[in-house]
Amino acid sequence: MRNLASGVAIVATGTETTRRGLTVSSVTSLCLDPPCVLVGVNSSSETHAAILANGRFGVSLLGRGQEDLALRFAGGAKGVERFATAPWEQGMLDVPLLEPAIGVLECVLHHHQPVGTHGLFIGRIVATRGGNGDPLVNFHGALRTLAQA
Incomplete structure (x- = not known):
């Protein structure tokens, strides 16, 4: 999977003192009707x-x-x-969103499925915001950027 x-x-x-978050590289568009995303989160994390x-x-x-924020x-x-070094806003669902992100999704939990060491979260997307910039990717265990075409 390092080659993907x-x-x-x-x-x-x-919110505020109860904010929790983690870096993931397992985010997948799942369907358009209803618009949903699939996210894998280690079940031992406080974010799960x-x-x-x-x-x-x-x-x-x-x-x-x-990259430094991803590592943090x-x-x-x-x-x-974890939230101390970057500007965050609370979205319409009252979830933390990184202000300078190249895009954000706000999701209501639609389904959770434990699988081995992780939990699969299917979120129904209720709000989005686009942004600008070259995407950060994980390839061969290293963080890299891709230039926009």
């Missing part, structure tokens, strides 16, 4: 439990120059401290 280039995103939920408790989450798509949310800091 994957987009890098931060999945987050909660927080998404189940809140019933909603945001997906912030990362771009060029956001991949394990550098913990809990709400």
Whole structure:
């Protein structure tokens, strides 16, 4: 699977001191009717439990120059401290969204399925915001950017 280039995103939920989030490279468009996205989250992470408790989450798509943020949310800091180094806003579903993301999705939890060490979250997309920039991808275990065509 190291040969499959994957987009890098931060999945987050909660408000103020209960914010939780993590870096993922397992975000997939699932269907258009209704619009849904599939996200894989390690079930031992605090974000997994927080998404189940809140019933909603945001997906912030990362771009060029956001490698440090991706690493911070991949394990550098913990809990709400992860959010300290970048500007965040609370979306219409009251989920954290990265202001300079190249795109964001706000999702209501539609379905959760445990599979091995992870939980698969299907989120029904209720709001989106586009942005600009070259996407950040994970390829061969390294963060890279792709130039827009």
